[in-house]
Structures are given as C-alpha cells and as structure tokens.
C-alpha cells in the first residue's frame with residue numbers, strides 16, 4: 001500500500017516537473033524583438049532554442065509597422081503573405097506551441113519578409129531529441145530507454161516512471177532525488 005501511495009505522489013511530482021520544464025517563453029529575436037531593424041537573423045535565433053510543446057512564443061513589435069502571419073512552408077519560402085493561416089496584430093502576440101513540427105511565421109508588411117522578417121519555429125519530438133542527445137540523460141539513476149520495451153525481470157512499480165523520467169531532464173532528476181530523500 002505504501003509503495004502505491006509513493007508511486008502516486010511520485011507521478012504527481014513528475015507531472016509538475018514536466019509542466020515546469022515545459023513552461024518556457026521564447027521572445028522572438030530576444031531583445032531585438034520582431035523587426036527589420038538591425039537585420040536580426042531569425043534563423044540563427046531559432047536554431048539556438050529548444051522549443052517544446054507547452055512553450056510560448058512571443059512576438060513583440062510596433063503594431064503600426066509590423067504584424068505576424070502564420071503561414072505554410074511554401075508561403076514561408078516565397079514570402080507570400082496573401083493567404084495566411086492566422087494573422088496576429090496586437091504588437092505583443094503570445095502563441096502557445098501545441099504540436100510538433102515546423103511553425104512558420106512572417107511579417108505580412110510588403111518587403112519585410114524579404115528583408116528577413118520570417119522565422120521557422122521547429123518543435124522537435126521530445127523522445128527523438130532525447131535519443132539524439134544520450135549524454136544529457138541522467139544515466140546514473142535512469143535505466144537505458146530500451147529497457148522500457150522489454151518485460152521487467154522483477155515487478156518494480158517505479159521503474160517505468162524512472163525510465164520515462166530520462167526524457168524530462170534535470171528537473172525530473174532533481175525531483176526524483178528529492179522524493180527519495182523525502183520518503
């Protein structure tokens with residue numbers, strides 16, 4: 001019984017840890033914001049970020065001079081803002097990431113996209129990203145991921161969670177360490 005309760009609490013803490021680690025807010029262009037001034041390299045900006053589902057993308061700009069259009073890949077490539085999927089015009093648009101893959105945005109003001117005001121937000125699948133960077137997983141405590149696919153030799157209720165934790169990174173690890181001390 002105690003083990004079951006422990007697992008439930010651990011699961012809840014893990015979920016909290018996931019929410020915390022996913023709550024990142026990315027301001028497009030960082031301090032420059034969404035602009036054509038200074039030739040901000042949005043491709044470079046995007047490449048340095050680790051976008052995850054649940055993150056928020058913020059476009060900050062002067063609404064008199066710019067806007068934000070979510071477009072398809074083809075429209076992004078050709079700077080075509082004639083039929084955007086969505087248009088944002090507040091000057092401070094927060095867009096929550098809800099799915100994997102590329103999210104293409106451009107400024108629909110004529111000439112601005114051509115001047116470089118376009119960004120490709122690529123949200124990598126978490127498990128694929130974790131597999132691509134095995135050195136970052138807390139291997140000291142977590143079992144290797146492939147173990148999850150094979151039947152566990154002994155019934156240990158905590159093991160699936162520990163394996164899953166690998167993808168959650170440091171926060172999850174910290175929570176695990178904390179919870180083992182706590183109990």
Ligand SMILES: [Cu+2]
Pocket residue numbers: 035036065066067107108109112113117
């Ligand atoms: Cu613009």
